[in-house]
Structures are given as C-alpha cells and as structure tokens.
Amino acid sequence: MPSLVKFLPILAIALLLTGCSHYHLGTGTKLSFRTLYIAPVENKAPVPQARELVSTQLREAFARDPRVTLADSPETADATLTVVLTEYRREVASVREGDTGLARKFNLTLGATATLRDNRAAKNLFEKRLVSAVRESFTDSGQVQSEYQTLPLLADALADKLTHAALDVW
Helix, strand or coil: CHHHHHHHHHHHHHHHHHHCCCCCCCCCCCCCCCEEEECCCEECCCCCCHHHHHHHHHHHHHHHCCCCEECCCHHHCCEEEEEEEEEEEEEEEEECCCCCCCEEEEEEEEEEEEEEEECCCCEEEEEEEEEEEEEEEECCCCHHHHHHHHHHHHHHHHHHHHHHHHHCCC
16 A cells, blocks of 8 residues: 555656646637738727727737738738727726725726628628727826826737737637
C-alpha cells in the first residue's frame, strides 16, 4: 500500500497531461474570410467624437489579430463589417457621501449594431448584432471631464467586443 501512495502524484500528473494533450488555443474553426473591410462607423448615438474613436480602435483591434488582413475597399475584401453606434447611456452607480442628490460614479454604456457581410457569397454572416460596452466614470474632477476621459476606454472595450463577435466563430 505505501508504494501505491508514492505513485499517486505521478499518476495524477500523467492523467492531467494526457487530458490536455489535444487542447488548442482559439476557436478551432476556420474563418470564412481572410480579408476584411471595416466601413466607417456611423454615429446615431448622442455622443460626439465617438465615431472617430471607435473607428480608430476598431481598426487597431483587427490589425492586431493575425487571422485577418484589413482591406482598403469593400471590392478587395472577402467580408465587410459595418458598425452603427446606437446608444449612449449613463446610470448612477454611486452617490456622493455628503449629498445623495449628486452622483459620484456613473456606469457609461456605449452600444452599437454590427453587420458582417460575406462579399463573395453576397450574404450576411450576421446582421444588426447588438454589442455594448460599459465603463465606470468617476465625477471627482467633473462629470464632463470624466466622461471625456472615459470615452476612449469605452471605444476600446467596444472594439474588442466587435472583434470577438466577428472573428470568434464557435
């Protein structure tokens, strides 16, 4: 019996390694496109400057991903991604200690709809998919300044979610 106890850790490690031997990072499925055109982001949300921020962050997020190459026009791309900013919302998350009528922290939400179209097959891979990102904004330095500083973080989070929506095929 004591010799069996000596081999239990070795047996446990061997079982663990064999169980993980076929694991691969990523989704494991192949994308139906290699080149992607990202149309200029359209802004229907009541937040100025978001269009440019999201467009920049979106292109940078896709450029960092080796699974696709960005194209300069829809004619040269296998697929086209269009994004429309549809929502900008702030919700009070906490109030000031001395005055409960004033907010200290807001949860800011930036929402969009995205459509991914396969240009070769002339069909949508997904259409008007809702994607949103939420970030906290502390108003200690003023609400306007706080939201202005949080907007790039929101744009980055939204771009990350849009990248996953388009590239992570399960």
